[in-house]
Amino acid sequence: MIFTSDDLQRLDTRYRAAFANSLTGFKAANLVGSADADGNQNLAIMSSAVHLGSHPFLIGLVLRPSDARQHTLENILELRSYTLNHVHESFYQEAHQTAARYPRGVSEFVAVGLTAELVEGFPAPFIAEARIRLGLELREHHPLAINGTHLLIGEVVLVDVPDTNVAEDGSVDLGASGTVTISGLDCYHRVQQLGRLAYAKPDL
Amino acid sequence: MIFTSDDLQRLDTRYRAAFANSLTGFKAANLVGSADADGNQNLAIMSSAVHLGSHPFLIGLVLRPSDARQHTLENILELRSYTLNHVHESFYQEAHQTAARYPRGVSEFVAVGLTAELVEGFPAPFIAEARIRLGLELREHHPLAINGTHLLIGEVVLVDVPDTNVAEDGSVDLGASGTVTISGLDCYHRVQQLGRLAYAKPDL
Numbered sequence: 001m002i003f004t005s006d007d008l009q010r011l012d013t014r015y016r017a018a019f020a021n022s023l024t025g026f027k028a029a030n031l032v033g034s035a036d037a038d039g040n041q042n043l044a045i046m047s048s049a050v051h052l053g054s055h056p057f058l059i060g061l062v063l064r065p066s067d068a069r070q071h072t073l074e075n076i077l078e079l080r081s082y083t084l085n086h087v088h089e090s091f092y093q094e095a096h097q098t099a100a101r102y103p104r105g106v107s108e109f110v111a112v113g114l115t116a117e118l119v120e121g122f123p124a125p126f127i128a129e130a131r132i133r134l135g136l137e138l139r140e141h142h143p144l145a146i147n148g149t150h151l152l153i154g155e156v157v158l159v160d161v162p163d164t165n166v167a168e169d170g171s172v173d174l175g176a177s178g179t180v181t182i183s184g185l186d187c188y189h190r191v192q193q194l195g196r197l198a199y200a201k202p203d204l
Numbered sequence: 205m206i207f208t209s210d211d212l213q214r215l216d217t218r219y220r221a222a223f224a225n226s227l228t229g230f231k232a233a234n235l236v237g238s239a240d241a242d243g244n245q246n247l248a249i250m251s252s253a254v255h256l257g258s259h260p261f262l263i264g265l266v267l268r269p270s271d272a273r274q275h276t277l278e279n280i281l282e283l284r285s286y287t288l289n290h291v292h293e294s295f296y297q298e299a300h301q302t303a304a305r306y307p308r309g310v311s312e313f314v315a316v317g318l319t320a321e322l323v324e325g326f327p328a329p330f331i332a333e334a335r336i337r338l339g340l341e342l343r344e345h346h347p348l349a350i351n352g353t354h355l356l357i358g359e360v361v362l363v364d365v366p367d368t369n370v371a372e373d374g375s376v377d378l379g380a381s382g383t384v385t386i387s388g389l390d391c392y393h394r395v396q397q398l399g400r401l402a403y404a405k406p407d408l
Contacts, residue, residue: 003362051224161207
């Protein structure tokens with residue numbers, strides 16, 4: 001079934017959101033932890049984390065300001081500190097529930113039943129239940145005029161990962177950690193490994 | 205196991221690349237099709253596609269200029285047209301092989317054994333074997349000074365998707381399409397759906 005540009009324009013808003021969000025492929029499932037200067041904590045599910053580089057270790061995150069994640073954007077710009085916590089199969093339903101529009105002052109940790117954990121010297125909260133957790137410092141903020149979204153570039157300054165899931169070459173077995181992947185707006189999946197492939201060379 | 209910023213700095217380059225690339229979570233597996241003005245075609249696997257918005261339907265793509273994908277970047281900047289083709293389980297090994305550094309003039313389509321398909325009025329090639337395929341036009345190019353990568357923002361102007369995989373609400377069943385997901389630099393996975401969750405509201 002082919003959709004032209006005109007066909008896409010004519011789609012109902014909700015249909016188009018579900019459709020377009022599905023078409024990039026499978027997405028990372030992360031909970032972003034943040035806090036404001038008064039210590040009010042926020043937690044928001046996001047599927048827009050993208051690897052930007054390993055040295056320095058940079059991750060991009062795309063945020064829309066007009067949704068339930070607004071407090072998260074304000075918090076990150078204020079404290080310049082945030083956490084990425086992998087969503088695991090054991091709490092994906094709680095993770096999804098953080099997308100609800102709770103009023104300011106309500107911590108999604110409390111509302112959905114996940115445990116905030118603070119690490120010495122780091123103002124943003126981690127999730128105690130998450131096995132793979134990253135602490136980031138904001139390096140750049142690029143408002144994208146084309147559609148009003150915001151690209152945040154953060155440097156990873158802290159990594160917590162189960163050592164049994166890290167292979168000798170540094171790769172991490174995300175399936176063994178129970179990390180899930182998202183498609184579209186609301187569909188969650190566990191994975192089954194097909195295989196690791198050798199470094200690609202022209203002659204192989 | 206905790207890695208501080210200092211620990212991360214001290215990691216061996218290859219270890220750090222495998223480690224850092226694993227930690228954002230599962231990634232989209234796409235083959236990017238492009239061509240230069242002379243009609244030389246390129247195909248490159250990329251895991252950096254990120255949904256930027258549904259109206260207009262925008263996708264971000266992060267490219268490093270210094271690797272095998274260099275020709276793809278040059279082609280996209282030249283013709284401002286490119287395709288995203290989902291990687292399916294049936295050809296994930298061929299897809300991975302496109303990461304090899306073939307010399308300019310060698311089409312990865314031919315080198316790895318995938319079929320280029322042209323659509324009237326669209327200069328960049330699609331993959332005949334892919335069931336979910338998007339045609340994009342370049343809208344913005346943001347060189348990211350922080351690490352020399354490039355963020356390309358493209359508008360989707362053509363979508364080809366099997367109608368049997370599109371639900372009534374517009375969401376697409378990527379698992380049914382055979383689309384795979386990547387972790388790290390080289391690990392491929394099929395998915396198993398856990399469930400779709402209702403739109404999150406505070407009272408539910």
